Amino acid sequence: MDASQNTSNSVDHHLAEEHQKYFTFFNVSIALIMLTAIELVIVYVPIHPGIVMGSLVVMSLIKFLAVIWWFMHLRWDMILCTLVFLSGLIIATGTVIALMLLFSEDPSGAPMI
Amino acid sequence: MSSHTDNDPLEELKKTSTGVENKKLAMWAFLASDCMFFGTLISTHLIYRKVYPDVEDVIDIFDIELTGFSTFILLMSSFLMALSVSAAHKNNLPSMRWCLGGTIFFGLIFLGCQVYEFQHFVFDKDLTLSSSIFGSTFFVLTGTHGVHVALGIFWLGSWLIYSFTDRYKRENALDVEVAGLYWHFVDVVWIIIFTVVYLVEYIEF
């Protein structure tokens, strides 16, 4: 098996894979725009604010994960990249949530929790 | 059978203990760190929104159509970025240049929207860094994001220019991918900011 054939094989393989990715990216970006549009509309819809809040959180989470999963190639990369990123993401999320809870105040300005 | 990897410079770069290229791994570590940067800024903003909900009439200040438009622009630039990385991996330089150019163009539009938004807030709505605590946290948070976007544009622009020189090699696809990771991250941060800074204000509790 000579080297040139091998190389062309690998390039073909690359091409096919990248071609496949194009459609994935296109679908993802359409989904992202749809979600953004829904987000923009839903805040004006007269339903319970809790539901709006919840769906906003869920939708932006989906958008967030879609971008890192497909656009940022985590789907195709080694699991290690995901783990490294998740270490930061989890600690950052935990910190934000903890801070939000710590700043639940009573009227005098002292923390309640 | 080692000829396969020997001939593909991109596979060559993956010859590390974990199989992930050095630059990519360092970039992911940086992005993990950047999560904490933005986590801290976003919590500062949200804490003060929570403590002082009525400090400014935020809905009156915001222009959600413009912000929705710039969010759309940033998402599109992210799409084009994904395509340029794909093209770079195929070593399809013309396609990569067009997509990179589009990414940068959309990035510039986003930045333009932000500049317009800032000057509108400052001059028409009297919201400045020192007008209220909302101004402080809002401008520093979105400004930091804007600085990230500007750096990203500079970085991608460098690669666009570099791709026209004959020093550009197949291995540089990795560098474009790493710059792309950064760009996508700036995008996902905006997804969060768009929701928790802008949209949430419009919910009437």
Added chain:
Amino acid sequence: MSKRILPIWAGLMFLVMLISIPQCTFSGDGRWFNIEGQQSALDPKGPIAQNQADIFYLILWVTLFLFITVGGALALAMWRFRERKGDDPNYIPPQSHGHPLIEVGLVVASAALLVVIAIPTFGGIILKKQVPVHLEADAIEVNVTGYQWWWGFEYTEHGFYTANEIVFPAGRAVKLNLHANDVIHSFWLPKLAGKVDLIPGQVNTMWIKADEPGYFWGQCAEFCGDSHAYMLFRAIALPEDEWNEWLERQQRETIVGNGDYAPVKEDIEDRELVLKGAELYAQHCARCHSVDSRLQTMGPNLAHFGSRTSIASGWMENEPEELHRWLKEPHKVKPGNFMWYGFPDPSDPSRVQMEGLKDADLSDSEVDALVAYLYTLQ
């Protein structure tokens, strides 16, 4: 030579250590451990400090037990397995990689010891935060405000202010609302309760109770600028009758009409001097200090100043010579204080918003007059 110098030096070092231990544990006048020192947390005089000291001793015993067992094992290992003279230098001991049972056992044991600590800890957290129900009924309430570098006390129920000495009845709970005027301070009365910070923009609460009448020292415990070390205060727990007397005295008006300083009585000695002092007071002091106990201005309230035990926020005893020094050269007693330098303008710190004594240039006799006047404020 070098063979002998090591044991000699090591011996010397341990000798120094042996000398230093008793020196440190006995305070100068021979009391053991300074345990009854002015601000000792190990000499509790109230329920919160008692609870905190109890938990401290509990943890101390737990950790001492750990120190003796773990440290004992370490010492034993160091002794038993040391390389002795004449040992085979190439000896290889049996290699062991660890034992899961030992590891798990030790983890479980340490977790169990932590539970012993955790339960009373939780009780202590609750006790410090909430006044127990049986003390709630006759509790009094005081607003504490921390300033750079003194303490203001406001007796909300009776509507008067005092400074640097908090007086309260023994045996009753005192609820404290903690405010800060400028930077963060921390209210600490070691013999009655652990500290709670005074933070600008928020109101913290705590409570204290003295079991018996007594005189306690307290101090700011959070670094608050140049003169942080001089930000002390005193707490006086009085028996019920003396407390009522004190309350009555504090509420007595020290001011007549709309004047901003107290009238000088007809029948006192050195009346001339006191009158001069009153004049100087009006000229130099009245901008920041008030002698009306119902009014809090920028400086410490000076109503009933003559009856206080300490001056300069607890740093000096209230004696004429000390007061003279304090008024003559306050910046040498407390660096950076506003009484000398004046208040800086918050918008431009290089400018002075209100002048201090630096610009008054008081002579010794003028200071004497001020001292005489201040002591008439009983």
Added chain:
Amino acid sequence: MSSHHSPDSAAAHSEPTGLWHRPLKKTGWVGFLTTVDHKKIGIAYALGALFFLLVGGVEALIIRLQLMVPENELISARLYNQLFTMHGTTMIFLAVMPLSAAFFNYIMPLQIGARDVAFPRMNALGLWCFLLGGILINMSWFFDQGAPAIGWFAYAPLTDRQFSPDIGTDFWIMGLQILGIASLVGAFNFITTILNMRAPGLSMMRLPVFTWMTLITSFLIILAFPAITIALVELMFDRHFGTYFFNVDGGGKPILWQHLFWIFGHPEVYILILPAMGIISEVIPVFSRKTLFGYPLIIFSGAVIGFLGFAVWSHHMFTTGLGIVATTAFAFLTMLIAIPTGVKIFNWIGTMWGGRLRFTTPMLYAVGFIWMFMMGGFTGIMHSSPPVDAQQQDTYFVVAHFHYVLIGGSIFALLCGIHYWFPKVSGRIMDETWGKINFYTVFVGFNIAFFPMHILGMTGMPRRTHTYKEEMGWAEPNFWATIGALMLGFGILSCIIQMIYSYYKGAKSPNDPWGGRTLEWATASPPKEYNFAYTPVIHARDQVWEDRHGTPEKRMDKIAPDPEHGIHMPDQSWWPLITSFGIFFACLGIVFFRYEFTFFGSLSYTNGIGLLVVGLVVTLVGIVKWALEGPGGYHLYPDAEDMEEIRQSQSKN
């Protein structure tokens, strides 16, 4: 040793790359300023850190002399406040962290069998940013109002322009920012290096513990530093642009600063102690002649300590009026940390148990570490209980606690590491007798200095007070603490003198003087430029030990380099140095933003914008040129001696 430049990099050299050509000189000033060699950078880190250790030590001794007797008037209150601020900042950011970084740089690549770190030029950037950051912070001494007087955790609102109008505070803010950059680029580099550049066969569960702790510490750095970076940015905006992040007048919450600071600050404590634990875990097995007891558990507990470190920050704030739920949660989480920490101590004792202990100087420091760290840990358990902490917070009890952890812990372990790896770095061994004399001086001095502080704290002495009244009864412990501090200072100084002496006059050391276990002992002392002439193939956790005592199938294989290609080495570069100067000037520009000050007696005015722009331009040019220059590289060929060694090992197998 022969070398030549590979064709591709030679081509790069002949291209017009701007102001000057790529530096090639290995020696002299050029060699030092442009180096990318992890060993030289490690040594430079160590020298810088030891210098700042002495600076911080002198500051500490002045503090102690002031407190020696009650109502002392040796120094003014303001100078005292500046001294403890700078002492804390210097010791944490400029002494202990860089000294750990020195070991990360020098030892870690050797332990994983790498030729250099993943990004050698970024490593140089880290070094220069550390040195320039240290210089920037200490420059404040030479300006009119002197150094900052805000405490090392700089609680707002004392840091607001209103309460600290001095320029020292601005120097402190921007200096920490530069040091943050230094730590961050270093950490990204170490993470990539450890994960990606391990020798063949060196799986994660075969990594030396020190390398593991480097990895965990690096993760702590990248996740903790952003919090303080942002907090400092917000503080800088408050001071320069009138924002209200921590300004009460505009609704700011000073308590937010404390949260953000300790979100960084608590992991920072573990950034200081985990490398120390790594060093101890290397030294104890060597001098016990036994493998580390419970290796997986030590690694796991290190990771758990690191992770829990992000969930306990508010235990520094028990007295700030947190609610009952928060106080309880943070208290219990803090207590949990005692378990993995205890596990480590049990395992060290388990390692010693049944071994053959040789009490060399490094071993003495290691055992001293365990004792002192136990004491510091036990007082830590006391602080984890909020009711007890309410009495101990901000008193000398806390001062005693963290000095037991940071001197008795970190510094003892770092001294242990210095004595242990000194032969590897210099090729000479430090004298055992003098080393032990120094150890006893340091150990006894340290205990006399800091044990009495427990008594002082419990009897009511608050920290950060420059004087105290005689009636308080604190005179004797304070007096002896000062005596002990002087002894400690003397011990550390003589340690450093002994190091310098040994470097020039010490006895020559073989490659492996201690009977080491990990890979760094397999190479020459000092290691050649290329670290290893061969690619080591690892078959066991304690590879060098197995080579000596293990079964033949566990011996290390040595793969000789391609005789044509040689060993690839990275090129030197000016751009890290230039970029760091750009960052330095930009930060200096921000310090001088809108500043009026007297300089040599005359009033000067600057807005610093010019300096900021110049700095940013230099930084940008530096980065662009850095990128265009590329990593470069040249090839080295192992000398005959090395080739002989490789041949021998191959024939043996």
